Amino acid sequence: MSQLSLKHLEKSFNDARIIKGIDLEVSEGEFVVFVGPSGCGKSTLLRMIAGLEDVSEGEIAISGKVVNDLPPVQRGIAMVFQSYALYPHMSVYENIAFPLRVEKLPQPEVDKRVGAAAKVLQLESRLQHRPGQLSGGQRQRVAIGRAIVRQPKIFLFDEPLSNLDAALRSEMRIELMELHKRLGSTMIYVTHDQVEAMTMADKIVVLDAGTIAQVGSPLDLYHRPDNIFVAGFIGSPKMNFINGRVRAANGSTVVVDLGQLGIIELPRTSTSVAGQDVTLGIRPEHLKLGAGQFTLTITPNIVEQLGIHSITYATLPGGEAFTGLFEGNPDLVDGKPIELSFPIASAHLFDSKGLAVY
Template structure:
């Protein structure tokens, strides 16, 4: 396996620049996920690494070798597509063996590699079937198996689970995570689903409009988003935002107004906020609670207009003077539609962003920020 290095990568289609100067280091054995909304450039960036699109400017290296001008077959990569891209007239075995046969690999080696991959992916009973006889999850495993047999330096996944139903997506996420550990592989994975990003990645790259917004471990991005975009994209349900004003600042803290006349004092980086600044307060749904009576500590009023009961948890959607808010609470919550409630939270769970959308929080790292899955090499 190998690392991947991008320096000043740009890609334009005519006069439209899609990738706008990306610098990124992907370590050997790392599982990196590109995440962002539709049209942010994540699939284009993956295709540039694969060699399916030409780089307009910048340098791309795989395993220390510059590969800008190398065709895909010579880059040491294997790509798994959203559409599976299986040959319908071939069996599972023939689909997995096709690339090896093109490379004139001897028959015994082909059988060994396909057999090993089929065992890893639990495809051995399916080798004689054709794609039309397989479920969506089985087809995706065949597509992954076709990549494995090539023994690539880097695996590239382009939204491989988006065609599957919800239950299969969960199952395949688990299988891909297991595969990463079993193969000790370098993997780059594109998705628009931040839940996939959080559960799979060693490192997440958040993209917006062709630029990198932030790079970090899943929990680092969750606890320490650099800006409003990352704060709103990472986490499900998304973070609640309240546009407000700083009423007092002493250098290390800022006090801001709350809807309904209250206030809360939030820690900030030294000197980053001053009285009168327009700011945005961010609070995650899971860090909020509701009380039917009065509340102690920071709170503001709201009215429940939708209740979603999911068994283990309940989502409350509330109308407030600052707009709609979402609160995640316990599954057996007794709160019901139209209840007037106090929305409570702890000041230390809040995020604060300046008028440009940049985080004002202290630089100290959250103690849980690095407890995501470590790269496979580090586990060895």
């Protein structure tokens, strides 16, 4: 049984449709990440689940119970926002205990829940400190602790790491994944950072302009994107796209003309017909230096040497931006042509509507 069920969910502000008929099932204990560019509707969708935004159409059910008309406090959820929203005059203990005070729970129960949350979050030695005495990561843990003590059915996280520096974000990602394993709770996490999505999620929901572009595990989305939007959003650096035209297709192979780059034959079951415009996709990390199954020559205009790997940026004859990612520090120089190749099996193909051709 799904712990969270969204059916035909819609949200409009006057004449503007923000959420456009979303259907989604989230199982108990899953770590689900909503990801997409700014303005795609991911935070609005999370706020609808939380009860902070009204539903225009459709149904939200938690543990089999429709909650459309229930206030947030009665939905069995707890939300952690981008802002810590801690009370600066209160101790860590009182900040974590605040929702329990509102519920007027007896002091022994408050002590028990706060103590358990502090132990999980490694805040036991900080309970008498005030937020101003804590680091950014510790403050975020206090905000999470305030959610934990409510013992919710579902945790909702709205870009909780956005205010942290890069190193601390990496540490907090690990802490959140460990927290999920310890609690075994259902967690829904919103981010625009696809690296966070890839590293944290059991299941990723990619949103595009208020609709679901694809749902799947991180590796499903990486290896088998359903469309060109998902292919370009998942992966860093992003996938390269090369414009082409079908020369021939016989149901088991597709021959694509890539202009000055040459002709490539792909093993694809397709309804493509000769003359159809298509897009070839290849990830920067799948490129190799030197000749191979399909070889091309580029001239980098920028080379980034990052120690563990190097990144080249170039422009193809057709005007497409083209990025390469290579292990270590090979001899790559701005303005010096290099020969690259990639295995045919690593290539992706998208039709004129942007849908994947498998």
